[in-house]
Amino acid sequence: MKRSSGGQIQSVAPGSLWERAGLRSGDIVLAVNGHPLRDVIDFQFYSADYELSLVVRRSDGPERELRMERQFSDALGIEFTAPTFDGLRLCRNRCEFCFVQQMPKGLRQTLYLRDDDLRYSFLYGNFVTLTNWTEDDWQRVAEQRLSPLYVSVHATDCALRARLLGLTEVPDVLEQVERLGDMGIEVHAQLVVVPGLNDGAVLERSVEDLAKLYPTVQSVGVVPVGITRYQCRDIRTMTAPEAQTILAWAEPVRRRFLRRLGSRLVYPSDEIYLLAGSPVPGAATYGGYPQLNNGIGLTRLLRDDWSRLRRRLPAALAGLGSATLVCGKLIGPTLEELASQLASASGVDLRVLAVENAFFGPTVTVSGLLTWADVHAALAGQDVGRLLVLPGAMFDAAKERTLDDATLEEIRSSVGVPVLTADCLSELAAAWLRLGQEQEQAPR
Structure with a gap:
């Protein structure tokens, strides 16, 4: 990621604190209370103070400092042109099943961006792998209580997870999730199932391992791998009998978790139900649809x-x-x-x-x-x-x-x-x- 040059304002709500302070569209907010801004999360976090000092640069003038007092009733009322001010943290994994890497040439450039950015996980529910985190990331998540986060686990076995992510080694994801739990951060996990690699006993073990970390782990989505005609590796899609096998295993496991944890925890994707020819379960079984951004529960809705x-x-x-x-x-x-x-x-x-x-x-x-x-x-x-x-x-x-x-x-x-x-x-x-x-x- 590049060094942040502040966040450019797209719009300011009429009558808001920020408009009264003199902010306007096109201004660039560089810092709040001495904290340089990396993204909208920083702005929201540091703007929660009562007394505020903003360093702002206007396109037609030098930097200036704005001071104001904010009441708790004051809504933010400000939108930026982009959620991150220092670019996007790109994915360094080389997943064998990465859908973006299966995209043909000639589409618009934004479709080829492979993010692995914890901020997009917090803001939009994008899944991250935790393989690129620095100690600064951990400290930030703890300080700003960035919860929940969405984590692509795929397998809890370290060696197999490294293979799935295309890396020689990876941090122990269970230890990472446990550390997040110690910070009070909740996690929604996903397991992208690649037939012959992380299905069967591997899938069952991964789910049981993650269940031990409840309530830190709030949900586990089980999703079939997506393969395009441009895929050149030896990976195949899930078959209908394999989808039926997953559901036959998952339903009693979900009932057991409900009795033991008070949550069904595991949510097979809509694709698995439809592929298996099985009806999707009722709304009450989706636990508030924690993985709707992952497409899980859309058919029921x-x-x-x-x-x-x-x-x-x-x-x-x-x-x-x-x-x-x-x-x-x-x-x-x-x-x-x-x-x-x-x-x-x-x-x-x-x-x-x-x-x-x-x-x-x-x-x-x-x-x-x-x-x-x-x-x-x-x-x-x-x-x-x-x-x-x-x-x-x-x-x-x-x-x-x-x-x-x-x-x-x-x-x-x-x-x-x-x-x-x-x-x-x-x-x-x-x-x-x-x-x-x-x-x-x-x-x-």
């Missing part, structure tokens, strides 16, 4: 969203005509089932188009990794109806660009019908109704 919508279906839906809902192959059967129920309950014609991923290969089946090129090819010759609905997950965080850099506006201009994004049926219904109202009110 989708089904429960439909159950709520079904009880209050707007009658106006029936007159909106037909639409096409695009998704990946994995969730296709689930959405076809829900679309059929929606049709029966409301009379609306919602067709599901499950698209095969030619870009990454047929082993990549999730909606979030679809490209517009593949969707566009699948739409050829299709009657999409009056509306095309794309999964919001196939766009970036701003819902503006796909993986292959197609913008929503470009897609709309090429399709010839209105295009909406949605990640559940209630979002779809609300957006569809708004569109219908707008079309009715439009001048004819």
Whole structure:
């Protein structure tokens, strides 16, 4: 990482403490109370004091010091152009199954960044390996109580974990997690399962080892490895029988942990349930969805969203005509089932188009990794109806660009019908109704 040059302000809330102090968009905050700022976490932590001294540089002037008194009722009311001010700590591991390293050339550059940055773990739930931590990192986590953190464990056996991470040796992750627990830091762990390497007895041992560190370890996500057609190493995807074996092992283990710990602790991913052909468990079994950022529980939320919508279906839906809902192959059967129920309950014609991923290969089946090129090819010759609905997950965080850099506006201009994004049926219904109202009110 580069040396921090401070954080540039993107916006300041009107009437906030910071606006009253004279801060404005474009200013660069260098330090708070004598502490140089590395990121937004530093700013939030050191700005919690009552008396504040900020060193600020304005683009049209020299550095200056601003002094103010902050009340506990004062909200932060400030946004920076980036969460980290000294760049991104990149991953130095060489995981055999790293998805980023399986990406083809020609995509936008941000997709090739492999972060292993504890700050992104704390802020956004990104998983880190703890293999690049310095003593300064440990001291910072202790001082600022950066909890919870999300840790890619994969295996608790040190030699096997080193192999999985592509390193000659790694710190003992159990000792590291235990040290975090001594600091009062909670951990959400993930085990990416590579068939033949860390499944079976290795997976069972890893889960039991992590369970001994409860309540420091709050959850353990079990996720199948993702393989693209660009993978050149001897790794394969999980099979349906292997997914069934994991569930047959996991369910009694989860019940045992619930009795012993008060938590089911282990959460097989949605992909494992869908691959095995098993129904996803009920909402109560997800323990508040601790690994939702890891995609674990999304299918249950989708089904429960439909159950709520079904009880209050707007009658106006029936007159909106037909639409096409695009998704990946994995969730296709689930959405076809829900679309059929929606049709029966409301009379609306919602067709599901499950698209095969030619870009990454047929082993990549999730909606979030679809490209517009593949969707566009699948739409050829299709009657999409009056509306095309794309999964919001196939766009970036701003819902503006796909993986292959197609913008929503470009897609709309090429399709010839209105295009909406949605990640559940209630979002779809609300957006569809708004569109219908707008079309009715439009001048004819």
